[in-house]
Amino acid sequence: xxxxxxxxxxxxxxxxxxxxxxxxxxxxxxxxxxxxxxxxxxxxxxxxxxxxxxxxxxxxxxxxxxxxxxxxxxxxxxxxxxxxxxxxxxxxxxxxxxxxxxxxxx
Amino acid sequence: xxxxxxxxxxxxxxxxxxxxxxxxxxxxxxxxxxxxxxxxxxxxxxxxxxxxxxxxxxxxxxxxxxxxxxxxxxxxxxxxxxxxxxxxxxxxxxxxxxxxxxxxxxxxxxxxxxxxxxxx
Numbered sequence: 001x002x003x004x005x006x007x008x009x010x011x012x013x014x015x016x017x018x019x020x021x022x023x024x025x026x027x028x029x030x031x032x033x034x035x036x037x038x039x040x041x042x043x044x045x046x047x048x049x050x051x052x053x054x055x056x057x058x059x060x061x062x063x064x065x066x067x068x069x070x071x072x073x074x075x076x077x078x079x080x081x082x083x084x085x086x087x088x089x090x091x092x093x094x095x096x097x098x099x100x101x102x103x104x105x106x
Numbered sequence: 107x108x109x110x111x112x113x114x115x116x117x118x119x120x121x122x123x124x125x126x127x128x129x130x131x132x133x134x135x136x137x138x139x140x141x142x143x144x145x146x147x148x149x150x151x152x153x154x155x156x157x158x159x160x161x162x163x164x165x166x167x168x169x170x171x172x173x174x175x176x177x178x179x180x181x182x183x184x185x186x187x188x189x190x191x192x193x194x195x196x197x198x199x200x201x202x203x204x205x206x207x208x209x210x211x212x213x214x215x216x217x218x219x220x221x222x223x224x225x226x
Binding site: 086 | 141211
């Protein structure tokens with residue numbers, strides 16, 4: 001079965017850029033979606049189809065996908081961005097989530 | 107405004123059954139596939155299963171961990187999706203989220219979740 005690998009944690013200072021990776025075999029051939037989940041809340045879609053943003057999501061959130069790695073980039077990080085982030089793809093009619101990355105804003 | 111509201115969670119003994127409901131509003135329910143995603147306490151997201159819209163046959167797909175025990179169905183006349191869970195195990199303890207599946211392969215709306223606790 002297809003596996004998505006994310007780093008357990010990423011730390012960044014306010015105002016800096018956070019990059020959260022999602023690794024998978026030839027993931028560049030798939031569409032990757034990203035969700036943000038704050039404590040006690042349901043996940044929220046922040047990026048879909050590798051790099052598109054739903055309405056209401058700040059331009060600070062962007063995505064890229066190539067080769068074996070997809071990346072969620074958060075520019076000018078704010079305290080409110082502290083959350084867990086999950087990547088997701090479809091593979092063989094199954095949904096696969098990455099293990100999640102906890103973003104800590106120092 | 108799109109809303110998804112789950113109900114039916116609670117405490118259940120191992121081996122028993124439980125049915126969750128997801129009541130949708132704010133969109134044409136019958137036009138969309140719906141999915142269930144769960145999250146065990148302190149753990150990550152796990153996809154449970156998916157039901158296509160009637161236009162695509164209303165067929166279902168399931169994660170290997172629940173296949174044969176869980177069944178997803180839908181009542182388009184009531185805008186409700188169901189998750190029937192049989193032969194529950196302690197490892198099924200989780201918050202269960204109802205989600206709307208967007209054609210591009212992602213989940214664009216999520217409910218607030220309902221907690222299912224399987225324990226004796």
